[in-house]
Amino acid sequence: MVTLQNISKTYNKGAIKAVDQVSFKVKKGELFGLIGPDGAGKTSIFRMLTTLLIPDGGVASVNGLDVVTGYKEIRKQVGYMPGKFSLYQDLTVEENLNFFATLFNTTVQENYDLIKEIYVQIEPFKTRRAGKLSGGMKQKLALCCALIHRPTVLFLDEPTTGVDTVSRKEFWDMLKRLKDQGITILVSTPYMDEATLCERIALIQGGKIMSIDTPEAIIKSYPSPLFAVKSSKMSVLLEDLRKQDQVKSSFAFGEFHHLTFKENLPENQQSLLNDLEKLGHTCLEMKEITPTIEDCFIQLMSH
Amino acid sequence: MKNVVIKTDKLTKKFGDFIATDAITFEVYEGEIFGFLGANGAGKTTAMRMLCGLSIPTSGGATIAGFDIYKEAEKIKANIGYMSQKFSLYEDLTVIENIRFFGGVYGLSDKEIKEKSDDLIDLLGLKEESKKLVGSLPLGWKQKLAFSVAIIHDPKIVFLDEPTGGVDPVTRRQFWDLIYEASNRGITIFVTTHYMDEAEYCNRISMMVDGEMKALDTPTNLKKTYNAASMDEVFFELARGAKRQAD
Numbered sequence: 001m002v003t004l005q006n007i008s009k010t011y012n013k014g015a016i017k018a019v020d021q022v023s024f025k026v027k028k029g030e031l032f033g034l035i036g037p038d039g040a041g042k043t044s045i046f047r048m049l050t051t052l053l054i055p056d057g058g059v060a061s062v063n064g065l066d067v068v069t070g071y072k073e074i075r076k077q078v079g080y081m082p083g084k085f086s087l088y089q090d091l092t093v094e095e096n097l098n099f100f101a102t103l104f105n106t107t108v109q110e111n112y113d114l115i116k117e118i119y120v121q122i123e124p125f126k127t128r129r130a131g132k133l134s135g136g137m138k139q140k141l142a143l144c145c146a147l148i149h150r151p152t153v154l155f156l157d158e159p160t161t162g163v164d165t166v167s168r169k170e171f172w173d174m175l176k177r178l179k180d181q182g183i184t185i186l187v188s189t190p191y192m193d194e195a196t197l198c199e200r201i202a203l204i205q206g207g208k209i210m211s212i213d214t215p216e217a218i219i220k221s222y223p224s225p226l227f228a229v230k231s232s233k234m235s236v237l238l239e240d241l242r243k244q245d246q247v248k249s250s251f252a253f254g255e256f257h258h259l260t261f262k263e264n265l266p267e268n269q270q271s272l273l274n275d276l277e278k279l280g281h282t283c284l285e286m287k288e289i290t291p292t293i294e295d296c297f298i299q300l301m302s303h
Numbered sequence: 304m305k306n307v308v309i310k311t312d313k314l315t316k317k318f319g320d321f322i323a324t325d326a327i328t329f330e331v332y333e334g335e336i337f338g339f340l341g342a343n344g345a346g347k348t349t350a351m352r353m354l355c356g357l358s359i360p361t362s363g364g365a366t367i368a369g370f371d372i373y374k375e376a377e378k379i380k381a382n383i384g385y386m387s388q389k390f391s392l393y394e395d396l397t398v399i400e401n402i403r404f405f406g407g408v409y410g411l412s413d414k415e416i417k418e419k420s421d422d423l424i425d426l427l428g429l430k431e432e433s434k435k436l437v438g439s440l441p442l443g444w445k446q447k448l449a450f451s452v453a454i455i456h457d458p459k460i461v462f463l464d465e466p467t468g469g470v471d472p473v474t475r476r477q478f479w480d481l482i483y484e485a486s487n488r489g490i491t492i493f494v495t496t497h498y499m500d501e502a503e504y505c506n507r508i509s510m511m512v513d514g515e516m517k518a519l520d521t522p523t524n525l526k527k528t529y530n531a532a533s534m535d536e537v538f539f540e541l542a543r544g545a546k547r548q549a550d
Binding site for chain 2: 036037038039040066134136147161162163164166167169190192193205234235251252253254255294297298301302
């Protein structure tokens with residue numbers, strides 16, 4: 001459905017490489033995630049696929065149409081929700097929705113079944129101006145507007161950025177239901193914990209793709225056993241871990257610090273615990289854990 | 304006895320009939336990393352604006368760094384630092400110009416500014432970039448610089464409003480190293496975040512729901528109280544009871 005082959009984009013006459021030879025495919029009906037921080041190149045990729053930017057190199061297609069020559073047709077077939085709120089702030093909820101339906105030669109009634117579930121949540125505010133909506137409601141309205149012409153492919157650029165945990169969970173539930181209706185979805189996010197909600201993901205950093213696979217497969221390919229450790233003094237513990245010869249990497253991770261060893265030895269855990277005890281750490285706790293996508297991202301970044 | 308640097312008493316702000324912040328009472332201790340969490344629209348920003356001396360409460364009171372928020376707002380401003388994700392540095396000034404500017408705003412002498420800016424540029428490894436426009440720096444560097452500038456005058460307290468949004472996981476952790484360092488120097492950190500792993504890095508956490516402070520405790524105790532495996536679950540448990548949706 002969506003294909004990129006060695007796509008590149010530079011800015012400032014080549015001084016900034018925003019997207020560097022990126023290739024991947026999104027299958028029909030797939031929920032595909034582009035996971036990476038600000039400046040990774042996610043928005044440039046979205047803008048090239050939605051025909052708003054022309055690539056400097058490589059080829060890309062959406063629904064079999066080339067993004068450069070087939071732009072008119074692509075625009076009719078895709079829905080795009082930009083990262084920055086781009087609806088008309090001075091129009092009401094209802095007016096925005098009608099406006100976007102009209103642009104695509106359709107009506108709200110014709111495709112109401114597709115947006116109904118989302119729209120009923122903002123319907124009580126349909127006469128309110130879009131600029132006066134809360135963050136969560138703006139996000140729902142923007143999604144309705146991106147869906148109103150029944151697109152076959154949906155591009156969502158950081159739809160959950162700055163949104164609290166509860167609204168983020170609700171939003172992902174909505175995406176799953178859209179996917180169940182056969183819509184192909186390409187979504188980007190800087191939140192690593194959202195990666196596991198996608199069927200396949202690409203981890204992206206500095207314009208380059210570091211890994212593409214299912215979240216499970218990326219986690220499985222983590223190169224060494226990963227351990228979590230905590231003690232009564234966490235900030236001192238992190239400094240001490242970094243001084244230990246047998247420790248390869250260590251970084252803070254919520255309640256615990258995560259670490260890997262240089263060599264994979266059975267006595268690793270016990271010998272490290274002994275060393276840390278000698279350094280005065282109390283309430284030590286250590287266990288082997290399954291890596292998260294964030295662990296994988298940190299590991300890939302160190303290359 | 305722990306030194307109290309922030310003390311509020313039924314602090315309230317109303318906008319017409321709408322109670323944005325509803326009689327919150329709490330204390331923050333010197334050198335503490337205090338997490339201020341809540342869903343969008345829970346009243347965090349309004350509360351923070353009052354604590355920074357930028358907004359006058361409707362009722363209740365507070366002392367910040369020993370100063371009264373009604374009578375001594377200007378003294379509060381001189382004794383705190385503030386950094387937000389949205390506004391922190393001037394993009395069309397260079398690194399060194401930003402440091403000088405904020406040093407001046409916070410009332411440092413020319414001599415102090417000179418010393419501080421040299422130290423800062425060394426500490427952040429920005430020697431090569433000191434004459435570059437801030438707008439051209441990667442986001443992670445901007446955030447580290449913004450934080451350093453917010454504490455350039457050694458304030459008693461620094462307020463951080465979602466300081467780490469959008470950066471990569473490695474840079475985010477480097478940022479927390481800076482926070483720990485400042486906290487070890489006795490600067491109190493008052494921080495909001497949407498990342499629940501960062502909530503774990505705080506000494507204590509408060510949770511705002513619909514304008515009220517619904518919970519305040521250490522991360523360990525909060526997880527016990529709510530019988531939750533992670534802070535994410537604690538947040539979800541508390542925030543899903545929220546009724547209002549305003550921002």
